[in-house]
Amino acid sequence: xxxxxxxxxxxxxxxxxxxxxxxxxxxxxxxxxxxxxxxxxxxxxxxxxxxxxxxxxxxxxxxxxxxxxxxxxxxxxxxxxxxxxxxxxxxxxxxxxxxxxxxxxxxxxxxxxxxxxxxxxxxxxxxxx
Amino acid sequence: xxxxxxxxxxxxxxxxxxxxxxxxxxxxxxxxxxxxxxxxxxxxxxxxxxxxxxxxxxxxxxxxxxxxxxxxxxxxxxxxxxxxxxxxxxxxxxxxxxxxxxxxxxxxxxxxxxxxxxxxxxxxxxxxxxxxxxxxxxxxxxxxxxxxxxxxxxxxxxxxxxxxx
Numbered sequence: 551x552x553x554x555x556x557x558x559x560x561x562x563x564x565x566x567x568x569x570x571x572x573x574x575x576x577x578x579x580x581x582x583x584x585x586x587x588x589x590x591x592x593x594x595x596x597x598x599x600x601x602x603x604x605x606x607x608x609x610x611x612x613x614x615x616x617x618x619x620x621x622x623x624x625x626x627x628x629x630x631x632x633x634x635x636x637x638x639x640x641x642x643x644x645x646x647x648x649x650x651x652x653x654x655x656x657x658x659x660x661x662x663x664x665x666x667x668x669x670x671x672x673x674x675x676x677x678x679x
Numbered sequence: 680x681x682x683x684x685x686x687x688x689x690x691x692x693x694x695x696x697x698x699x700x701x702x703x704x705x706x707x708x709x710x711x712x713x714x715x716x717x718x719x720x721x722x723x724x725x726x727x728x729x730x731x732x733x734x735x736x737x738x739x740x741x742x743x744x745x746x747x748x749x750x751x752x753x754x755x756x757x758x759x760x761x762x763x764x765x766x767x768x769x770x771x772x773x774x775x776x777x778x779x780x781x782x783x784x785x786x787x788x789x790x791x792x793x794x795x796x797x798x799x800x801x802x803x804x805x806x807x808x809x810x811x812x813x814x815x816x817x818x819x820x821x822x823x824x825x826x827x828x829x830x831x832x833x834x835x836x837x838x839x840x841x842x843x844x
Binding site: 573577580581584587588590591592594595598599601602605609624625627628630631 | 712719725812820822832835836837
């Protein structure tokens with residue numbers, strides 16, 4: 551008697567496994583891409599705010615750096631999509647004529663951080679920095 | 680003997696529907712996440728080459744700006760037009776008008792003395808606006824902003840001219 555043609559259980563399982571691997575890989579790639587795009591968007595927003603703030607801190611009088619409130623002075627409306635976020639400034643006195651200013655934005659429960667540091671040197675009041 | 684026509688059993692149909700349902704759920708979940716991100720984040724214009732080109736050219740012009748003329752050949756300083764007098768690499772200077780008045784377009788018109796020497800156009804752009812940002816030092820920075828079609832702030836950058844002797 552002729553055996554009726556069809557797939558065996560093994561063939562079917564192997565086929566399903568291959569299909570499963572392909573689909574899972576596609577979904578994982580898609581999800582990762584979405585995640586990276588979202589992170590890139592967030593980073594771009596954060597660095598715009600950091601770059602703007604650095605222009606402010608670059609021009610604050612050298613002697614006033616420590617007494618200036620350690621918060622962002624510029625408008626941070628661009629950071630709205632990252633809310634809740636924190637934006638802080640730290641001034642480190644490296645030497646008598648050098649201070650390092652570090653601007654930091656943290657978001658996603660402080661899991662994500664963007665930082666920008668500038669070095670301020672006491673030029674004696676000239677417009678150089 | 681008549682061959683019996685065999686269809687799918689109920690179990691086969693239920694399993695097929697279940698597998699299809701799982702894929703459908705995954706796709707819906709991913710789409711919902713994408714929609715949520717789209718609603719939350721403004722369009723990433725920095726990935727747009729024309730936007731990058733505008734920002735880069737404008738940054739260079741403003742870095743080398745000596746002053747901002749109030750008006751020039753029919754143009755006035757407005758949130759949609761920026762006039763600046765900027766240094767060239769040659770050491771000479773030119774007057775540049777950035778014109779954002781046409782929706783989706785930006786014109787950079789340069790003038791050598793009173794003669795127009797260039798008109799660079801970028802297309803497919805968001806709605807830009809120009810604002811001033813005065814620093815404590817008295818330097819007049821330029822604040823350039825752009826919103827996307829949902830009126831979300833997508834670009835907000837301050838450009839400050841560097842000091843010139």
